[in-house]
Amino acid sequence: MASGEQITLDFTKLEAPPALNDEVEKSLSAVSKTVNVSVSGKELKIYVEEVVKKDSTPRFGILFLHGMRFSSKNWLDIKSVCHVANWGYRAVAVDLPGYGKSVNTMAPELNSELLQSLMRVLDLQRPVIVSPSMSGSFSLPYLFEKPGSCQDRSRGYVPVAPVLTEKFVANYKQVELPTLVVVGTNDKMLGAESTKNLMQLPRAQYAPIEGAGHACYLDNPDAFHRLLFFFLQQLKD
Template sequence: MAPGTYAADSITHLALYMTSSQQILLTLFSSVVINIVIIGGSFRLLLLHQGEACEPFWVSKSSRSLRHRPRRACNNCGPIGLTRKMSQVEVSEGSVEVQGCTSPLFYRQIRPSSGDTKMSILLLHGRSFSSENWLNVGTLHTLANAGYRAVAIDLPGLGRSSSAEAPVAVGELAPAAFLTDVCKRLELSPVVVISPSLSGMYSLPFLLQQQHLLRAYIPIAPICTEKISAQQYHSIKVPSLIVYGDRDTSLGQVSLNNLSQLANHSVAVIKGAGHACYLDDPDTWHRLLTDFLSQL
């Protein structure tokens, strides 16, 4: 039944029992009611279209963090970005077969939609996290808006790569061939590697054995730093930015002490932040990151 039809029938039935003056007033009132019903129905259809056909993006600020969720496009609306600037970037997802993994690894990629990219950035993650954290905290979009190609993978056994088996046990150094193959298949070299926490087991062997494939290295309190010798650290010439939160008094301090032996490094401390310092203070993290990259 069309919007307003039921209301019109009900009002007509009621008019049979009313006087002439009451019928005049009722006629005026019914006209207003029917228009409201029709307009309301049309507005509801618009809301349903926006809510179901196009999943809206949301932006919320909490503890100075900016969180994003990508918006799904529909046939009528076309591709939609997260902010005004997002019309200038391309967002994609995919999977990649990697040597030593039983199943493909999931990845997210964001890059400028026009012009050449300045360089490629590979973002790894910690044990309790995934590539989605880099999306939610805004790091992927910060990099793309600055002209970089940003690729975040879900490591084996985690996130949307949960079916992939890790090449070694957690806490052991993985073969350098693992990230070498990731970079080769995704065409990332030379690459800047961002490596928090657990991902140190993958990034450190890659850093040590494949320096020629790296543009820079950004460790964020990674594990396994004690497994590299002082002599090995001194042999690494890749520009490195060591990032940690001053409230990360365990792994943050241990990794800092070891990574400070890198031949070409600088240190950035995020005040008031813990182990996942990039989540505690995204604004400071993004400033430190883009400032460092702009100097490469």
């Protein structure tokens, strides 16, 4: 997609990704673990779910964050991590501090540092970041506080109605980061506001899921996976 070209995707017209079945899932390797992440001198224990395809080298990593009422378990329940691993990527879903099985908490102003340290511990180099709702308070400062080096930290961004988009509007036009703006059409508040802001990114693609609410990936996982599959195929290794 050329710089400045913004398009709307219709998930019903996109190719369905390869199907998951019992045989396919047997070809995947899943690991659950807790890693130690240092943030401003404090050591946090962060819970991680990771899935890759056995006997293959993944193209690059996909980091799944989560919303306030959710955790990494949601990505397991709808099998997003399994889909992504089957497509040839390294799927990593984490419980952010104070959520799920990551019991430590920390000051919000350290959110960007937490992601940076977590990437280093997990050896995730320029992952695609999937960031719904509350997790925008982590992904947005990590990516856009220093817009000039954004693409050194990520190769693609998949925001799903994240919080705090208004805080970085002045920086968006400086960023050539491929972005898939996913939103449920019934999310009239945060979804509508965040979409208006994020579509100022020069390489943003608008990906509405008709009839879905705020957690649109849970309302219609098939649509979400089609959109994600399409987006990832466009990215370079």
